[in-house]
Amino acid sequence: MKKALIAMSGGVDSSVAAFLTKQQGYYIEGVTLKLCSTEEDEPSCCTSKDIEDARSVCEKLGIPHRVINFTDDFNKKVIDKFVNTYIEGGTPNPCVDCNRFIKFSKLFEIADEEGFDYVVSGHYAKVCFDEASGRYSLKKGTDESKDQSYVLYSLTEKQLSKLLFPLGDMTKEKIRKIAEDEGLINADKPDSQDICFIKNGKHGEFIEKYTGKKSPEGDFVDLNGNKLGTHKGIINYTIGQRKGLGLALKQSMFVVKKDIKANKVILGYTEDLMSKSFIAGDINLIAFDELNEKIRATVKTRYKQKEAPATLVPLENGKIEVVFDEPQRAIARGQAAVFYQGDKVIGGGTIE
DSSP states (O other), X not given: OOEEEEEOOSSHHHHHHHHHHHXXXXXXXXXXEEOSOOOTTSOSSSOHHHHHHHHHHXXXXXXXXXXXXXXXXXXXXXXXXXXXXXXXXXXXXXXXXXXXXXXXXXXXXXXXXXXXXXXXXXXXXXXXXXXXXXXXXXXXXXXXXXXXXXXXXXXXXXXXXXXXXXXXTOOHHHHHHHHHHTTXXXXXXXXXXXXXXXXXXXXXXXXXXXXXXXXXXXXXXXXXXXXXXXXXXXXXXXXXXXXXXXXXXXXXXXXXXXXXXXXXEEEEOGGGGEEEEEEEEEEEESSSSOXXXXXXXXXXXXXXXXXEEEEEEEOTTSOEEEEEEEEEEOOOTTSEEEEEETTEEEEEEEEO
C-alpha cells in the first residue's frame, strides 16, 4: 500500500483531499504545520481552532494526526522577507514564499525521512506526466476561479513526481458537498484570506508592530515632483493603489512609484501604470531545464490578474526578459511572474 503524507490546515479543502486520498486506497497521515503565533489580534491561520478542526477531521477519517511547529522558520523565510521587501519599496508575495520555503520544503523533508511515497495538498491544481517529454508538469485547476497554480510555480519537477492534488478537477461547491455528506466539521468553514498572518488586511500596521518602528510621513508627489499631500508612511502603499490615499484630487490617481530614499510616494494616472516589459530573476523552470531561445507564452504578474500574451527572452545572467504584446497595468517589483502555455505552467520568477 502506498503511503501519503497530507498537509492538514483545518480547512475544508485539505480535509476533503484527505478523504479522497484515503478513499483511493492510500495509507495516509495528516500533519498540521504551525506557522504563526496564536495571538488573537494577529493571524487568521494556525489558530488553536484550526488545529482542533484538523485533528477532528483526522479522527473522523481514522488517520493519525500531528502538529509540527515551524514558527521560527516561517518568521525568517516568509515574514522577514515580506517586511523587508515592503521596506525596500517592493510588493512581496508571501504565499509563494511559504509554499516554496516552508510548506512543501518541510513536507517533502518529512516524507523522505519517514518513507512516504507521496505528499498530498488541497490546492486547486493538477500534476500530469507527459509521455513525449518524460517530464512531470504543473497544470491549472479545472475550476479557473479557484486555480492556485500561480502560487505553486516554484515546485520542482522532482517534487511534482511525488505530489498529489486530489482537488484539481473539482469545484468548491462539489468539495463542500462531499464534506457535508461525510459529516466533516468544517464543511461550511469560510476560506482563509490571502495573507494568513495579517488578520485585518492592513500590512502597514503589521510591519510597524513586527519591527517596532514607525514608518515616517512624507510627501505624495506627481511625476513632475509637485506636492499633492502627505502620506502616512511609505510601507502603507502598493503599486497600482487608488483607494485609501486620503487625498481630495480632481481625478483618480494611482501609486505608480515609491522613492524610498526621498520617502516620497509618486502618483500618476492609468497610462502611467502601463509597462511593456520587465526583467524576472530567481527563475524556476518546470517544463524544461533551461531556456535557450525566445519562446511565446502567456504571463500572469498578479494572483487575480488575467494572463497576457508575451515573448520570453533568455538573458545571459539566467534571468528572463518578458516582453508583452500589449502594455500591462501595475507590474510591481517583488511579485511573482508565472509563465503559461495553455493550461501548463512552464515556470516563473520574481519581478525585478
